[in-house]
Amino acid sequence: MTLLTRKRFLRTAGAAAFGAAVPNTLPAQSQSPMAESPMAQPPMVRKPIPRSPNGETMPVIGLGTNRYKDPGNAAETAQRMDVIRTLLDAGGSVIDTAEGYGQSEAVLGELFTRMGNRDQVFIATKVSERGRDNGIETMEKSFRELQTNVIDLMMVHNLRNDDVHLPTMLEWKAAGRFRYVGVSHFLSWFQSGVIPVMETGNLDFIQIKYSIDMRGAEKRILPVAQDLGVAVMINVPLGRGSLLEDVEGQSVPEWAREELGCKTFAQLLLKFVISHPAVTVTIPGTTKAKHMADNVVAGQGPLADAKQRARIAAIWD
Numbered sequence: 001m002t003l004l005t006r007k008r009f010l011r012t013a014g015a016a017a018f019g020a021a022v023p024n025t026l027p028a029q030s031q032s033p034m035a036e037s038p039m040a041q042p043p044m045v046r047k048p049i050p051r052s053p054n055g056e057t058m059p060v061i062g063l064g065t066n067r068y069k070d071p072g073n074a075a076e077t078a079q080r081m082d083v084i085r086t087l088l089d090a091g092g093s094v095i096d097t098a099e100g101y102g103q104s105e106a107v108l109g110e111l112f113t114r115m116g117n118r119d120q121v122f123i124a125t126k127v128s129e130r131g132r133d134n135g136i137e138t139m140e141k142s143f144r145e146l147q148t149n150v151i152d153l154m155m156v157h158n159l160r161n162d163d164v165h166l167p168t169m170l171e172w173k174a175a176g177r178f179r180y181v182g183v184s185h186f187l188s189w190f191q192s193g194v195i196p197v198m199e200t201g202n203l204d205f206i207q208i209k210y211s212i213d214m215r216g217a218e219k220r221i222l223p224v225a226q227d228l229g230v231a232v233m234i235n236v237p238l239g240r241g242s243l244l245e246d247v248e249g250q251s252v253p254e255w256a257r258e259e260l261g262c263k264t265f266a267q268l269l270l271k272f273v274i275s276h277p278a279v280t281v282t283i284p285g286t287t288k289a290k291h292m293a294d295n296v297v298a299g300q301g302p303l304a305d306a307k308q309r310a311r312i313a314a315i316w317d
């Protein structure tokens with residue numbers, strides 16, 4: 001049954017394919033919509049990074065920080081530390097930033113140093129400058145701002161000058177400065193451009209947009225990534241928050257609570273995304289610890305199978 005009273009404006013055509021069934025990797029354990037104390041939380045589901053040389057896996061829920069643009073005041077700093085602590089306490093580790101997100105890299109670098117937790121974080125960032133020398137300069141700046149010698153994942157932001165930046169990135173990966181390299185895009189109608197770059201065999205990760213109302217990636221990009229063994233990081237999984245407005249005042253269906261342990265619509269939207277077999281991790285953006293605590297629950301308990309994913313999608317259709 002469709003619960004929506006207001007249809008979303010943007011819809012992706014041909015969104016019928018929901019991917020193959022995903023095995024339920026963990027039993028549902030959480031009865032709370034919010035994360036409880038670290039001790040009480042069930043483990044977060046992890047997925048393999050296909051090109052990892054040593055079988056590395058990654059927790060499925062991360063954090064996006066494109067609104068950590070300026071240093072902020074003391075209260076904001078405390079809130080951001082709470083967000084990061086909540087993610088790490090729940091077994092998460094992936095934090096996404098970019099040279100293009102104002103001072104987000106510097107803000108994070110300062111927080112990691114103050115909290116002493118850089119080694120618990122998988123940091124992903126991006127280069128977007130035009131030209132080889134500008135790219136090198138800003139990637140060097142990323143190391144300085146993030147206060148680290150190794151960046152876990154460096155991506156070309158929105159495919160800007162990828163042919164120019166990737167040779168440097170591969171060189172620095174070989175030198176151990178980056179652990180993985182990739183490319184990102186967030187506009188659905190441009191992101192098929194990641195396919196030929198994946199086909200070069202040089203990418204460990206792609207970062208693309210995929211959400212319940214934007215399912216175009218199911219047609220080609222996600223199957224190609226899966227075939228080629230490229231890890232997939234999903235940005236904008238909550239439609240920048242608008243998907244939650246669609247269901248304001250409504251209740252999560254009983255079956256989703258019972259079968260998937262999802263008590264909130266944010267958890268259901270994230271569960272839909274991470275349950276696609278090609279998806280490795282998603283990075284919902286939040287500035288609030290209570291939202292981070294909500295989001296990590298999506299990474300606990302069983303993933304949704306194809307039938308359950310279709311039932312989640314029907315809520316927003």
Ligand SMILES: NC(=O)c1ccc[n+]([C@@H]2O[C@H](COP(=O)([O-])OP(=O)(O)OC[C@H]3O[C@@H](n4cnc5c(N)ncnc54)[C@H](OP(=O)(O)O)[C@@H]3O)[C@@H](O)[C@H]2O)c1
Pocket residue numbers: 063064065066067096097157158184185186207234235236237238239240241244266283284285286287288290291292294295
């Ligand atoms: N590669 C690219 O070109 C590209 C482009 C766009 C974004 N990104 C990355 O993807 C990340 C995610 O995208 P996004 O932040 O734009 O969109 P999003 O994750 O779809 O949505 C973020 C919005 O949802 C709210 N929110 C988060 N969790 C919530 C919860 N549990 N309950 C209620 N509201 C919740 C946030 O507000 P609160 O702060 O109030 O929680 C924020 O307004 C970005 O931070 C960035 O790292 C990459």
